[in-house]
Amino acid sequence: MRRKLTQRGRQRREQLMHRAARLFAERGYDPTSVADIVESLGVGKGVFYWYFTSKEELLAEILKASNHDLRRRQEAAIGDEPDPLERIAIGVRASLEWFRDHRDYFSIIQFAATDERFAPVLRRNRETALGDTIRHLKDAIVAGRIPDQDPEMLALAVLGVVEQLTRRYLVDGDEPVDRVGAAAVSFCLHGLGG
Amino acid sequence: MRRKLTQRGRQRREQLMHRAARLFAERGYDPTSVADIVESLGVGKGVFYWYFTSKEELLAEILKASNHDLRRRQEAAIGDEPDPLERIAIGVRASLEWFRDHRDYFSIIQFAATDERFAPVLRRNRETALGDTIRHLKDAIVAGRIPDQDPEMLALAVLGVVEQLTRRYLVDGDEPVDRVGAAAVSFCLHGLGG
DNA sequence: CCTCTTGTTGACCGGTCGGTCAAGTGCTCG
DNA sequence: CGAGCACTTGACCGACCGGTCAACAAGAGG
Incomplete structure (x- = not known):
């Protein structure tokens, strides 16, 4: 329309x-x-x-707009930070802040991910988030900062960590972003071996 | 009923x-x-x-039954393995296998997680999964296998990694469980520095 | 002040949905 | 073999839903 x-x-x-x-x-x-x-x-x-x-178009527009907004926030936070791992860390923190400020969108996005009607939009959104992370990971691999592993798998793992911690501590709970962000980044960098 | x-x-x-x-x-x-x-x-x-x-009761029953089945599979796989980190690794692989064999349930569970009507059942399921993982993590901390960190956060991070890799490679895709399991376990143990 | 487009109203429509129920069918067990 | 309980049928109901539309209001621009 x-x-x-x-x-x-x-x-x-x-x-x-x-x-x-x-x-x-x-x-x-x-x-x-x-x-x-x-x-x-x-x-x-x-x-x-x-x-x-239609109601369907409305939700698609909501999904597009929110993704656009989140991405802008990430880009603004990352700025021209040169270190690829630091870029990821900043992006993670920016995402946590965004979801803390937009709790509603968490469950909407999760719902849309389960519904074929919204699969196209949702998939596009997910691919860009994944693509951004993969880019930084490839930079980190080239720079010798991390071992050479499948960057897509790594990116998915990072997003998985962020998603779970976001739900628990920022959507359902009310923990400070700093604490959650520190835990997320630490786990992504070193795993259980902290 | x-x-x-x-x-x-x-x-x-x-x-x-x-x-x-x-x-x-x-x-x-x-x-x-x-x-x-x-x-x-x-x-x-x-x-x-x-x-x-009612239709609502049906979905609640589906959620309960599937969670029960998944948990049985995990317990059977873990057996009496003494090493807590190995118990987690086995549990992860068992979960991956279960979801590969029950693709349908992935999006159902994810939908239920977004709907207040099913929040009680879903929360109970999630808490048991989380509780199991936390128990192994505490054992690992006590045994000095990993540093002393908040086990709940670690458990959430592990579940997040498993969830994302499951969706991408077993529900949407069709990768072998071994490869995905190895990547998930590796990331959980060492993070990006894997 | 008039006109044209943007914006708003709310009754209405065809269709679907979750759920009910009176009436039956067919096992099972004494 | 018969009684009673488990199981099945499918028409029916009231509620609600997404979407339409004719009529009307409002405000911007000439």
Whole structure:
């Protein structure tokens, strides 16, 4: 759905996306009806379909926008840091901060990952995150900072560590990012041998 | 729902659970209707409600049963292995094998983790998996095999690595368990410095 | 101040869903 | 062989859902 939007229109669209994200996180995507979303904002149903062609498109847009935002945060944090391992560490910390500030999106993303309807968008998002990490890992291997192993496997392992610690300590819990970040980075660098 | 079941009844119940699991994995829990499940087996709708009080109870039962099965496989594989780190490695490999043989359950579990309706069951399952790993890690710390760190964080990190590699290489892909298991164990033991 | 586009309303529609139930069928065991 | 319980059928129900639309409001630009 492409439309000419005024300033007010763009705000309304964002408002719908944010509110929907909150409701999706609370009750789940399918159980949350379009009626729920518009009622929660006190507007008519037509408003929704002025900005989105379908509920499915809405979630796809939410996924795209959030991924874009997270990636921007990572890039801003990494800046021009030269050390590839430090780039990963910074990226990890930036991701933790982002999820702490956007708890809702964690379960939305996880849901979307299980649903064929959103597989295309989700896969694209996951590939870019993976690609970024792989790039840094390859740099680290070339620089002789870490042994020569399959960088894709390593990247997946790193993302797995981050995902679990994020869920437990930042989404379900409320631990300080620093502590979680330090633990994540330490495990990724040295494993159980700490 | 507790009922006296004959042999035939128990088979029917299992048949319903297996078929439902397959459909849930393919189309998702909410989009799969009870009518879909019974039609796919060529039986009437009443059959479903003879064995389960609701669709929700069915999924809860699927989650409980699959977790029980996975845990049995882990215990059988570990046997009386004395080395705590080796126990973890064996448990990891057993889990990988189980998920390779039960691909369907991966996305079902992941979906359930995002839905408040199934949070109680899912949380219990997760806690036992976490508890098992933590126990081995504490043993390893006491035995001086690894440095003294927060075992819960370490356990979460291990589970995160296993989860990601499982999804990529056993659920989406079709890699041999040995290769994936070796990579997972290696990363968990030494991190990127592997 | 008028016009044209953006934005909003909410009743309405066809379809589906989870769940019920009265009526039957077929084992099983005494 | 008959009684009673396990099991099955499938039409039916009320609720709700995603999506449409005709009519209307509002504000920007000329």
